[in-house]
Amino acid sequence: AQTVTQSQPEMSVQEAETVTLSCTYDTSESDYYLFWYKQPPSRQMILVIRQEAYKQQNATENRFSVNFQKAAKSFSLKISDSQLGDAAMYFCAYTRASGTYKYIFGTGTRLKVLA
Amino acid sequence: DTGVSQNPRHKITKRGQNVTFRCDPISEHNRLYWYRQTLGQGPEFLTYFQNEAQLEKSRLLSDRFSAERPKGSFSTLEIQRTEQGDSAMYLCASKRSSGNQETQYFGPGTRLLVL
Numbered sequence: 001a002q003t004v005t006q007s008q009p010e011m012s013v014q015e016a017e018t019v020t021l022s023c024t025y026d027t028s029e030s031d032y033y034l035f036w037y038k039q040p041p042s043r044q045m046i047l048v049i050r051q052e053a054y055k056q057q058n059a060t061e062n063r064f065s066v067n068f069q070k071a072a073k074s075f076s077l078k079i080s081d082s083q084l085g086d087a088a089m090y091f092c093a094y095t096r097a098s099g100t101y102k103y104i105f106g107t108g109t110r111l112k113v114l115a
Numbered sequence: 116d117t118g119v120s121q122n123p124r125h126k127i128t129k130r131g132q133n134v135t136f137r138c139d140p141i142s143e144h145n146r147l148y149w150y151r152q153t154l155g156q157g158p159e160f161l162t163y164f165q166n167e168a169q170l171e172k173s174r175l176l177s178d179r180f181s182a183e184r185p186k187g188s189f190s191t192l193e194i195q196r197t198e199q200g201d202s203a204m205y206l207c208a209s210k211r212s213s214g215n216q217e218t219q220y221f222g223p224g225t226r227l228l229v230l
Binding site: 004006033035037043044045046047050091093095097100101102103104105106107108 | 119146148150155156157158159160163170171206208210217218219220221222223224
């Protein structure tokens with residue numbers, strides 16, 4: 001069975017600094033997708049960034065980038081120039097590239113941004 | 116896209132009562148998912164619809180839970196004889212079936228409290 005592990009329950013970062021959130025996963029599949037979602041307090045979950053497993057190039061979306069290490073089954077999120085609005089729960093998610101495409105989520109990392 | 120909507124946003128009920136939640140997916144998204152998120156945890160998959168067909172149910176979905184998606188549009192999730200352990204956030208998500216669209220779009224959730 002596939003699993004997703006986020007080992008950092010909480011992280012803090014100073015405004016304008018860089019922070020990295022960790023995620024590891026376990027799967028026997030070769031084709032899959034990985035995501036980072038952001039869930040602000042009392043607001044809905046929104047996609048931050050996604051990565052296709054068949055792509056070697058790490059995904060980047062403005063201040064957000066990932067370090068995808070397929071062999072190590074690691075998928076970390078780097079947030080550069082952190083802003084107060086980045087404060088939220090961040091969830092790492094995995095889905096197979098076939099079938100139902102249901103997500104398997106990690107337990108989340110709460111990111112605090114200090115002014 | 117107008118986004119995924121869920122109603123009600125909050126529900127307080129007494130143990131043993133029945134509750135029903137509604138999800139309106141993004142129009143033309145034929146895949147719809149229900150997840151349950153308890154405090155401090157990531158969302159867990161409950162069930163999946165492709166159009167009006169319910170194609171997968173998690174073992175988390177006990178006999179007291181039933182979901183429907185008549186006509187492949189909105190979906191309802193009913194919990195009969197609620198228990199305190201049912202207290203959670205119930206999330207709905209939708210996605211397209213075709214194309215490079217593995218991203219699920221989430222609604223704001225329905226927070227259920229069973230007293």
